[in-house]
């Protein structure tokens with residue numbers, strides 16, 4: 097089978113590898129579409145915390161069932177599916193409390209524990225059957241493969257504690273920020289504001305549900321947001337972009353007792369004005385990956401026909417994985433999400 101490997105930092109190559117064997121509780125998925133994620137890019141540039149070359153990349157994907165383990169029920173060969181590609185231990189305190197996203201023993205693709213390092217950027221992907229979900233007949237594989245990144249943004253929204261839904265600001269309208277805009281609007285926030293210095297990202301934010309967008313470099317974001325919220329600030333600010341001073345900005349945009357949700361993975365520590373936070377009695381909360389309910393909620397929206405077309409900007413064959421990663425690295429084209437196809 098074909099498999100796209102990161103051979104060295106910033107060097108992709110295709111390998112011909114054996115089709116993996118599955119156990120009694122597993123299925124084998126013939127991958128048809130696989131997403132390129134920020135974490136694949138991290139691995140590509142040598143910054144991932146646990147995926148190092150040589151490694152098969154990819155964890156987002158959709159396709160059809162090709163083989164079924166003997167204990168598995170509810171699937172037939174040819175069923176159209178997408179995958180939730182991490183397996184928690186199910187036993188630790190985090191798992192017992194429903195926070196499987198925080199399980200220290202989670203097993204992920206591209207690591208030894210996942211069939212010796214399998215990923216979704218190849219013809220066949222082995223996975224435990226209880227992490228595989230049916231998709232509707234009219235849902236494209238490329239769209240179904242968006243369920244995993246979308247679930248990350250669903251998790252942020254699900255972590256918000258406050259009940260008021262007057263206004264929310266999303267700082268950084270990359271893939272995760274854009275999904276947060278879409279899902280915040282869907283969750284009922286009256287005014288959804290997207291902030292991004294790139295015009296294309298702001299335009300996309302408006303397409304997916306932003307009522308207002310701001311260019312934080314050339315406009316006075318604090319004034320615009322205070323004007324839009326009767327001088328109060330937004331109920332919630334989601335920080336989906338990393339930059340020095342970004343938390344201070346979020347604090348100043350958010351109302352007293354409001355919430356700041358942190359999803360941006362910043363590789364350097366940043367300082368922030370703690371007095372500004374505590375004197376507003378705001379809370380600051382991190383959000384990491386997603387749990388099963390987040391994934392299932394996104395799958396339901398996808399199967400019900402939510403429009404994700406603004407996210408699907410690029411598609412190319414798996415053999416061009418290197419070009420896909422370069423595109424995301426350099427951002428010299430208007431790109432949200434790149435899908436690799438495996439026909």
Ligand SMILES: [Zn+2]
Nearest residue numbers: 133156244245
């Ligand atoms: Zn992902």
Ligand SMILES: [Zn+2]
Nearest residue numbers: 185188191199
């Ligand atoms: Zn666990």
